[in-house]
Amino acid sequence: MKKMMKKLALAVACVTTVAMLAACGGKEDEAKNNEQANVIKFGTNAEFPPFEFVAANGVIDQYDGIDMAIAKQIGDELGKTAQIENMEFDSLLLALQNGQVDAVIAGMTVDPERAEEVNFSVSYYNAKQVMIVKEDSDIAQASDMADKKIVVIQGYTGESCVKKMGYAYEAFKKGSEAIMELINGKCDVVVIDSATAKKYVGDNEGLKIVADDAAFGDEEYAIAVNKKDTELLEQINEILTKMIDDGTIQALSEKYAD
Numbered sequence: 398m399k400k401m402m403k404k405l406a407l408a409v410a411c412v413t414t415v416a417m418l419a420a421c422g423g424k425e426d427e428a429k430n431n432e433q434a435n436v437i438k439f440g441t442n443a444e445f446p447p448f449e450f451v452a453a454n455g456v457i458d459q460y461d462g463i464d465m466a467i468a469k470q471i472g473d474e475l476g477k478t479a480q481i482e483n484m485e486f487d488s489l490l491l492a493l494q495n496g497q498v499d500a501v502i503a504g505m506t507v508d509p510e511r512a513e514e515v516n517f518s519v520s521y522y523n524a525k526q527v528m529i530v531k532e533d534s535d536i537a538q539a540s541d542m543a544d545k546k547i548v549v550i551q552g553y554t555g556e557s558c559v560k561k562m563g564y565a566y567e568a569f570k571k572g573s574e575a576i577m578e579l580i581n582g583k584c585d586v587v588v589i590d591s592a593t594a595k596k597y598v599g600d601n602e603g604l605k606i607v608a609d610d611a612a613f614g615d616e617e618y619a620i621a622v623n624k625k626d627t628e629l630l631e632q633i634n635e636i637l638t639k640m641i642d643d644g645t646i647q648a649l650s651e652k653y654a655d
């Protein structure tokens with residue numbers, strides 16, 4: 398009896414091991430397939446105009462925006478097909494660490510905490526947090542938010558800014574949801590990145606932007622790469638630097654701004 402149990406345990410252990418190996422092999426196979434298919438997979442969260450949003454005809458499938466055009470060009474220059482994996486902003490760095498994507502391009506601000514998890518490329522865009530309010534709002538500076546209903550987007554740097562200021566807030570998953578909340582009068586202010594704020598204010602009646610450059614720090618967007626992928630980081634840096642120097646990024650920013 399004891400022997401049988403031992404055999405059974407061994408059998409179970411074997412099956413588990415085989416299953417685990419198969420699972421691991423699966424990931425490796427996927428990576429190999431990608432290599433063979435000459436694909437570079439970018440993770441993004443396409444809820445962030447003008448950097449990434451879903452459109453009828455995007456630059457990469459249905460994905461359009463400044464970042465998507467950058468991703469496309471990086472793919473082209475590497476002789477690879479750029480593919481997009483659209484996911485929640487919060488999941489992006491984990492997906493990168495898991496090898497589910499090769500790089501993350503998502504209007505992502507370089508910050509020390511994130512830089513512990515992943516490597517960042519050279520930065521390609523300067524940004525700042527701003528406040529979006531109703532046109533008749535009396536909010537004129539960040540400290541005016543103290544007794545107001547503040548909405549931020551979950552996991553964005555805007556959330557950490559408001560948290561640091563010590564104000565209570567509610568976090569939504571998408572910028573568009575936050576803006577609806579503001580339009581419907583359910584909150585007083587949305588804190589979000591400047592260029593995205595401009596888009597939302599341009600697309601919706603009755604809103605305005607309030608900036609407080611002293612209260613919100615300077616931010617820089619960069620592409621994130623797995624710490625192990627130093628070669629890819631170098632390649633991306635080279636391509637990005639060229640795109641900055643020859644005015645491509647500037648032209649893209651202007652193209653998608655209006």
Ligand code: ARG
Pocket residue numbers: 441442443444445449486502503504505506507552553554555590
């Ligand atoms: N810049 C902000 C951050 O890094 C917001 C980025 C949001 N990007 C997006 N694709 N949803 O936290």
